[in-house]
Amino acid sequence: MAFTRAPGKHRAPSRTTRRRANFAGAASLTAAGVIGTLASPALAADTETTLAQEAAPAAPARAIVIDDSLAATIDAQAAAQEAAAEKAAEAKAEAKAAARAKAEAKREARARAKELRAEKERAARAAERERLGSYRLPVAGSPVTTGYRTGGALWSSGSHSGVDFRAASGTSVVAVGAGTVVEAGWGGAYGNNIVIRMNDGTYTQYGHLSSIGVQIGRSVAPGEPIGLSGSTGNSTGPHLHFEARTTAEYGSDIDPVAYLRQHGVSV
Template identity: 60%
Template sequence: MAFTRATGKHRRPRRIERGTARAAGVAALTTTGVVGSFAAPALAAEPAAAQTGLTPVITLGDEVAAQVDAQAAAQHEAAREAAETAARKAAEEAAREKAAEAAEEARAEEERAAREAERARLNTFVSPIPGSYVSTGYKSGGAVWSSGSHTGVDFHAASGTPVQSVGMGTVVEAGWGGAYGNQVVIKMHDGTYTQYGHLSSIGVSVGQQVTAGQRIGLSGATGNVTGAHLHFEARTGAEYGSDLDPVAYLRAHGVNL
């Protein structure tokens, strides 16, 4: 029996024909949109980062921004704390300065008060016998006085009446004074002298500091007298003959007689 090669669809296609057919099929699929329908999801599913690289850049920017914000916040807090510390130190320094100024003012005021008190003490004068009066005036004449006139004044006083210094000074004589009997002589702070004669007793000693109103003895009738009283003199010097008007002297120092 003889066989013949079949023709038509049963023939095996050649290589060239197969390639042509594949190409035609791809073209047909592209034309109908099938390839497009498969290709679009595939492209959409690809990560955006792989395509553009923007996500890592954005993520890094956020981290840096967070760090910058943290640093700024820390710097702000440090600046605030520094400002508070500076303000506290300034307030403390101001308080110390104010306290020092107040202390200095207080010391100055105390010094002023002390000076005023000392000035008042130095300038305070009193009568040698409070409440008494002058019974014999200055420069009164008579044979009873060796100089022919009274070199002081006499204050009325019974024997034993307290006699006080008329001002602040230092005792330069305290004892028997001849015609003056028991006497005390005081050099006053201004350089003048006061004398207290005919005392029945003496209560101070030479060199002693006395103040206005301090008791220095008791009145009496010692020396050249006719009765108890206080003989008082004011002088420019310690010696006899340098006498001043005692009443004018006391009034000049604020004593009312």
């Protein structure tokens, strides 16, 4: 005959059933690693540490705390470095600008010096042209004593072919202008005489000299001494006979006073 449990009724488990349950619980606890007595102490500790690290959140990095005075010092240092860098850059730029200005000043100075030299050379050439183009009296400060074309028996042609300037014997006689000596020596009735071909193509003649100070081919400048006055040749006393000619030869004479005046000489 079969027996069944009445509804709502419970029996206490038997000893065998309780023993089986205890073994099953122990096995379950051992598998989960809960029972510490079933594992070694070191392994248990490592396991706990690992689990704790995995469970706990990552610790934040240690923050560096800077107080206000240190921050101000750092800012001041940075500002000073920046200012120093800017000052160095400005100084470098100023140095470059100064170097450029110096170079430009040198170029301008060289150009100005060159221009001044050119101006000086031009002025010197102009002065030389003026000097060479100038005329003066053959005997300084001396008046004309006998005029051009004066008639008389003293001259073979019947008239004076030049003018006479008063001059004591030994007075310096100069070239009236720039030219080249084409005759220097004895000239017959003229005594010791000099003939100069002037730079403008005309000729001048100086007679009755006591001495001659130039040679043929010599270039002379206005006012340059060429001899000393005297009374050589056909002469009645010391003086300078002066002629202006179109050629070096006798007979090509022109009015010497008009000639000198045309060249700016007051006679």
